[in-house]
Amino acid sequence: MSTDNAQDTLNELKVGDQTYHYYSLKKAAEQYGDITRLPFTLKVLLENQLRFQDGETATENDIQALVDWQQEAKSSHEIGYRPARVLMQDFTGVPGVVDLAAMRDAVAKLGEKPSRINPLSPVDLVIDHSVMVDDYGNPQAFEDNVKIEMERNLERYEFLRWGQQAFDNFRVVPPGTGICHQVNLEYLGKSVWTKEEDGKTFAFPDTLVGTDSHTTMINGLGVLGWGVGGIEAEAAMLGQPVSMVIPEVVGFKLEGKLREGITATDLVLTVTQMLRKRGVVGKFVEFYGDGLKDLPLADRATIANMAPEYGATCGFFPLDEETLNYMKLTGRSQEQIDLVKAYAREQGLWREPGHEPIFTDTLYLDMNEVEASLAGPKRPQDRVALTDMSSTFEKLLADQSKDASNQEENRWQGEGGSTAPFVDNSFDEEPNVDYKGEKFRLQDGAVVIAAITSCTNTSNPSVLMAAGLLAKKAVEKGLVSKPWVKTSLAPGSKVVTDYLATAGFQEPLNKLGFNLVGYGCTTCIGNSGPLPEPIDQAIQDESLTVASVLSGNRNFEGRIHPLVKTNWLASPPLVVAYALAGNVRIDISKDALGKDNSGNPVYLKDIWPSQKEIAEAVERVRSDMYRKEYAEVFDGDEAWQSIDITEGEVYEWSKDSTYIQHPPFFEGMDREPAPVEDVKEARVLARLGDSVTTDHISPAGSIKPDSPAGRYLQENGVAVKDFNSYGSRRGNHEVMMRGTFANVRIRNEMLDGVEGGFTRHVPSGEQMAIYDAAMKYAESDTPLVVIAGKEYGTGSSRDWAAKGTRLLGVRAVIAESYERIHRSNLIGMGVLPLQFPEGEDRNSLGLTGNETVSISGLSDIEPNAKVKVSITFEDGNSKEIDAVCSIFTANELAYFRHGGILHYVLRSML
Incomplete structure (x- = not known):
């Protein structure tokens, strides 16, 4: 219930024949101070506080703190933020619905009505993460892959169909429709949201949190949104505010235009590199400047999409005429478009030429200076100019050869390397592959995967039309893709196909x-699927360093394919070009891609489309395409509609299912939480380095037959061919906890030169899988900790990176620094994130992983406080350090004390 002061800011806005009620920022400014130069993102947060002002979770002090932010362009004040809606994809959505179903069970056991557990905010779940590239390169590929997907995931989809009928405010976009962020951008997002309440229609900014880190894409449409862990998203949908400190806001000024031949992908890789270098983790980034006038919304969405890669919470573009043009193109109603313009102008949320808000820090880019680029081999921020691509790869090979034992540090930025141009003798030298009637020699640098994929680029007509134009010109010249390249096109929506x-x-x-x-x-x-067997075998037999080129946003080690060590992000037309070249050691900026029908060399410049050609092609994208494809977006195909639906408020769990199992998180839960116990003589489960990602921690990708998860599935009657991916099995904690820290490229520093999910079980000295060691420690009631370096938990908002950590018995993580979402997720699962004191780390302290660790004072721990950590070394000596508690807010502390955010929410609802 809003307070009297909030009611004072209530106002009416007439748009056409409709009257809207809204909380006026102009009226708020009269009470709290001028907000003309407050960043647009903070104006959205300010409106949120006004609308939910209740004297408790949103107060006058919170509103004043947002206004006062302008004085120093930063704040330490905590607010509770309530987004309008929640977006989920199926990998994170299935375990989210599993948790809700388990909460209903827990509520029933406590004698309450299960229906009390229900989303209070609208939730859209888009099934987009499950399809794999099993079949490719033929007209049947789509149909075959969808059929395989449905067969593999039937149990999961049955469960989601149950959730669709069991929960209110919960919609599911069926498989084979599109990527959640593109569906959000093209259809779900409204820029201004409305809600009926007490017979009135209220208008307010469209805001959301999503269970995928690239939820930030919607910021291109002027919608404030970012990725959170599945755990935090579940709390948000159950009415809990998202606890946050008012962020710093970094302004990024864009001016000029992209030059001929330069794409939005080149721009976003440049922006990503610049912002990562500046350091924007945990901050909002807001784009401004007169360059926005001519920056298409699809390009804005591409830049906003990659906020996780440059480390920011979001990358926001304010509302302007380009927003309205895009809304019209994508088939939004004229009434909605009129509302967006009227509301944004009235609230001061409309971008005016020359407007420069107050920012914490600023960056500047003249888009005319952007050059053709890729990023890799294993981080999105490591931009490489196209002209330097081949030499970069040669250095990488040289460094691997020069010092294999020190490969991790040297292979990316080493000295040396061949200066001689690479000559592709694949068809001249002794063949090592016989595939589909062609014999050739697979070599280092071979592009074995070329994929037009991901939400980042497949939402952008200009880069997709550029890829199409380049393909057309290549075919006319008689060029073909190399036979060892696995090629694929996976658009973000059916509109792209149209x-x-x-x-x-x-x-x-x-x-x-x-x-x-x-x-x-x-x-x-x-989900790149398997490589052809002969290609797979040649890579392994000769230990080849091969490559993938993809129009994606992530290229972390082991992510794209376990055998592909180097992965390069590129624009869709460059993906096609590298499929033609077949090897990243070819300098495609100057060397021939192949020969035409007359035997003459064909260069990239010969087939690269002009900006004029691309613009003419983009003009063929029409509104009716969007209206047609989204008219039945929730219906699904015949296979989806024929799935049997289990009805009832409480889910009927099947012990035989290897996809959906009742999680143990709420077992034995009482109405009141017990005091937090100190950690006594914990063992180190893993000693990890810098930039350990959630891909390293969370189960992701394929399941190896000889891994703990693979053994579990086989013991439960699942054939290796039916393993599916870890992501598809996120609804089964038995699989997921076995796959935590099991990435093939993770390096536990407790073991010398060993890659993969292994550790040393300290009492026995035996090397074993991390899961097996954790279970041995559990038998002796030994608590566990994880030691790590900088940027722990970088990457996707994988809730299982925290859930799995908790289920393995880890009580605390001690790292040098954390990425935002994973730190929040750890707290959300009752795992304590601690930071080494300044100037100390695992190396300076001489930690080997053989120590025991005790942590005291947890029953009365406070946010940002120092925490006593006692380390006892093998020789009996001990040392005490004051670690810093990385719990930042009172809300986060409450979650931790309750054993997790869902426990807190459940108890609050009761």
């Missing part, structure tokens, strides 16, 4: 092997 076909580009793409394989994330999230 406009590629209308423009006449799908056919030439097909001729180069870029047939439609599915509508989903595919290769970008590791």
Whole structure:
């Protein structure tokens, strides 16, 4: 219930024949102070505090703190933020619904009505993460992959169909429709949201949190949103505010225009590199400057999408005429468009030429200076100019050869390397592969995967039309993709298929092997599917360092494919170009991609489309395409509609299911939490280095037959061919806890030169899988800790990176620094994140992983406080350090004390 002061800011806005009620920022400014130069993102947060002002979770002090932020352009004040809605994808959505179902069970056991557990905010779940590239390069690929997907995931989809009927405010977009962020951008997002309450229609900014880190894409549409862990998203949908400190806001000024031949992908890789270098973790980034006037909304969305890669909470573009143009193109109603313009102008949320808000810090980029780029081999922020690509790879090979034992540090930025141009003798030298009637020699640098994929680029008509144009010109010249390249096209929505076909580009793409394989994330999230057996075998037999080139946003080690050590992010047209070249050691900026029908060399410049050609192609994208494809977005195909639905408020768990199992999180839960116990003589489960990602921690990608998860599945009657991916099995904690810290590229520093999910069980000295060691420690009631370096938990908002950590018995993580979402997720699972004191780390302290660790004072721990950590070394000596508690707010502390955010929410609801 709003307070009297909040009611004073209530106002009416008439748009056409409709009257809207809204909380006026102009009236708030009269009470609390001028907000003309407050960043747009903070104005959105300010409106949120006004609308939910109740004297407790949103107060006058919170509102004043947002206004006063302008004085120093930063604040330490905590607020509770309530987004309008929640977006989920199926990998994180399934375990989210599993948790809700388990909460209903827990409520029933405590004698309450299960229906009390129900989303209070609208939730949209888009099934986009499950389709894999099993079949490719032929007209049947899409149909075959969808069929395989449905067979593999039937148990999960049955469960989601149950959730669709069991929960209110919960919609599911079926498989084979699109990627959640593109569906959000093209259809779900409204820029201004409305809600009926007490017979009135209220208007307010469209805001959301999502269970995927690339939820930030919607900021391109002027919608404030970012990724949170599945755990935090569940709390948000159950009405809990998202606890946050008012963030610093970094302004990024864009001016000028992209030069001829430069794409939005090149721009975003440049922006990502600049912002990572500046350091924006945990901060909002807001784009401004007169360059926005000519920056298409699809390009804005591409930049906003990669906020997780540059480390920011969000990358926001304010509302302006370009927003309205895009809304019109994508089939939004005229009433909605009129409302957005009227509301944004009235509230001071409309971008005016020359407007420069107050920012904590600023960066500047003249877009005319952007050059053609890729990023890799294992981090999105490591931009490489196209002209330097081949030499970069040669250095990488040289460094690997020069010092294999020190490979991790030297292979990326080493000295040396061959200066001689690479000569592709794949068809001249002794063959090591015989595949589909062709014999060739697979070499280092071979592009074995070329994928047009991911939400980042497949939402952008300009780069997709550029890929189509390049393919058309290549086919006309007689070029073909190399036979060792696994090619795929996975658009973010069916609209892409419509406009590629209308423009006449799908056919030439097909001729180069870029047939439609599915509508989903595919290769970008590791669902690249198997390589052909002869290719797979040659890589292993000769220990080749091969490459993938993808139009994605993530290229972390082991993510794209376990055998592909180097992964390069690139624009869709460059993906096609590298499929033609076949090797990243070829300098495609100056060397020939192949020969034409007359035997003459064909260069990239010969087939690269002009900006004029691209613009003319983009003009063929029409509103009716969007209206047609989204008219039945929630219906699904015949296979989806024929799934049997189990009804009832409480889910009927099946002990035989290997996809959906009742999680143990709420077992034995009482109405009141017990005091937090100190950690006594914990063992170190793993000693990890810098930039350990959630891909390293969380189960992701394929399941190895000889891994703990693989053994579990086989023991439960699942054939290896039916393993599916870790992501698809996130509803089964038995699989997921076995796959935690099991990434093939993770390096536990307790073991010398060993890659993969292994550790040393200290009492026995035996090397074993991390899961097996954790279970041995559990038998002796030994608590566990994880030691790590800088940027622990970088990457996707994988809730299982925290859930798995908790289920393995880890009580605390001690790291040098954390990425925002994973730190929050650890707290959300009752795991304590601690930071080494300044100037200390695992190396300076001489930690080997053989120590015991005790942590005291946890029953009365406070946010940001010092925490006593006692380390006892093998020789009996001990040392005490004052670690810093990385719990930042009172709300986070409450979650930790309750054993997790869902426990807190459940008890609060009771």
